[in-house]
Amino acid sequence: MDITKRNRLLDLTRLTSRAGRPLTGVDRVEFAYLSHMLRHGPLWGLVRTSLGYVLLDVAGCAAFRDKVLSQDWGPADRLSRIKRGLDPMRARAEADLRRLCVARCLPLRLSAMLRRHLPSGLTYVNTGHTNLTDRVLSALRGLDARVSVFVHDTIPLDLPQYQRPGTVERFRHFLMRTARHADLILCNSHQTEDDLARHLAPDRVPPMISAPLGLDLCQPTKAPQGPWTAPYFVTLGTIEPRKNHALLLDLWDDIPEAHLLICGSRGWENHAVFERLDARPPRVHELPGLDDGQVAALLQGSAGLLFPSLAEGYGLPPVEAAALNVPVLVNDLPIYREVLGDIPVYANVSDRYLWRKEINRMAADHLSGQTRAEQAPRFAPPSWKAHFKAVLTLT
Structure with a gap:
């Protein structure tokens, strides 16, 4: 199937949770998928907010991408005050999502919202290790959706002593759900494929594809000055x-x-x-x-x-x-x-x-x-073009 004709639903929960903060490696991958899929639509975006779910169409996804780039989030709305202790920047981002979305719902209405707005048989793509819950998976089954999940590493299971409290069990549940429900696992390397095969039962390993991450090399600007000297x-x-x-x-x-x-x-x-x-x-x-x-x-x-x-x-x-x-x-x-x-x-x-x-x-x-x-020979970094050429033919 032509990759430009597939209907896709990209989970954008992680990027929303990072509003106002520098993007980490996993955040950058989710942003790269958003930017690329906008050029190969139709595309929708799903976000789990502190007050339920929002659904973005392609225009909403494009506006959200621009907000992430500029970090120019709008003002918080009245609903933002319902959730006490919510980070102020995330509150502003969630308010923007409510202004941009084509639909929103409380958790219990997720299945009904997706059925009302999305075509059957689309592909759901989760790159952020977040929001792959039983509720979301159940709603996707109602659409006969294919599920593609990006697993970046198995570090929480390999080095549990270096994780924050609760991280290991959350990751274990995420990985078990992925093994049970994913139609395809996306990996950044053959090393990650090998690590997954080591952790998953032989009869629970979905098809996997490995594609090196692309590099968005930033042009140097002005280096900060300080008391340091060369070297x-x-x-x-x-x-x-x-x-x-x-x-x-x-x-x-x-x-x-x-x-x-x-x-x-x-x-x-x-x-x-x-x-x-x-x-x-x-x-x-x-x-x-x-x-x-x-x-x-x-x-x-x-x-x-x-x-x-x-x-x-x-x-x-x-x-x-x-x-x-x-x-x-x-x-x-x-x-x-x-x-x-x-x-x-x-x-x-x-x-x-x-x-x-x-x-x-x-x-x-x-x-x-x-x-x-x-x-040494000049290093030619992997490209996002090559990554998506390999990945999007299967998702």
């Missing part, structure tokens, strides 16, 4: 235990000639690292809230990206740095071997001597003007 390194991502900022803080006393820029907001369950950062260790600088252009500019001027993460489903920061021809030092994870090949320097995080040695070498190379990235 400096960048580490990028939410400050949470899995990202392993603790390793870099442990090493930095032995990196006397370089500064460390930590670009990312503080996350959860990482109090020891937060205390160390609050003590303002020398040559370590915390830079939350930067936009993509500022981060790209910092990367371009750096001696390299350091990424000692303990686990990744895909890991966009090393891919972004490699696309900018910036040297990359990463933990030796299979996903990087699959996506980046020989581009990065690999060092197991258990080998602190090797990490210290490579960081000092990268700093010296930067000062001398000789970087490994300049000598």
Whole structure:
């Protein structure tokens, strides 16, 4: 079937929940699917709000996309005040959705709303690990809909000690629903396919397709100024235990000639690292809230990206740095071997001597003007065009 003729219903609950906050990797995937599917309609959008469900037509989906891009959300409405404790930006986003939607309903009326407005046999696509509930699946069955679910990784089951309370069980339920009800599982890598096969019972593995994520490489703008001098390194991502900022803080006393820029907001369950950062260790600088252009500019001027993460489903920061021809030092994870090949320097995080040695070498190379990235073949990142060519022929 021609991919431009399929009726699709894209779940936009995750993007709505992130209103006013920088987009994470999973958010960017949902946004990429929204942007691409708008060019290959007909498209509808489904959002679970704090007061029920809203349904967007293609015009509403386009307006929602523009709101996410601009973050120019309208004012909260009277209904927003019913839900106490709702984040103000999310309240404004949900009010906008009520103004943009073609229909909205309380949870008990979801099936009736979808039957009234949507054609039978459409494809529902969920990319955000959210809103794949029994209620939604039951309503979709009433439409004889095909269900495609993007599973980004199995990290909550593989590293439960690094998850927020309740995350592991929620993810386990999400994965079991996916195994029972999905007609197709979308994966970002063969590594994720292998991980899913390991966690799911052999008789409960739906068809899967793997397609590398595309890269929307942002043009560098103006790098923020600070007390750091060359050479400096960048580490990028939410400050949470899995990202392993603790390793870099442990090493930095032995990196006397370089500064460390930590670009990312503080996350959860990482109090020891937060205390160390609050003590303002020398040559370590915390830079939350930067936009993509500022981060790209910092990367371009750096001696390299350091990424000692303990686990990744895909890991966009090393891919972004490699696309900018910036040297990359990463933990030796299979996903990087699959996506980046020989581009990065690999060092197991258990080998602190090797990490210290490579960081000092990268700093010296930067000062001398000789970087490994300049000598290596130019990295050609995966494209969204190739991703959707593979995925949308089946969804």
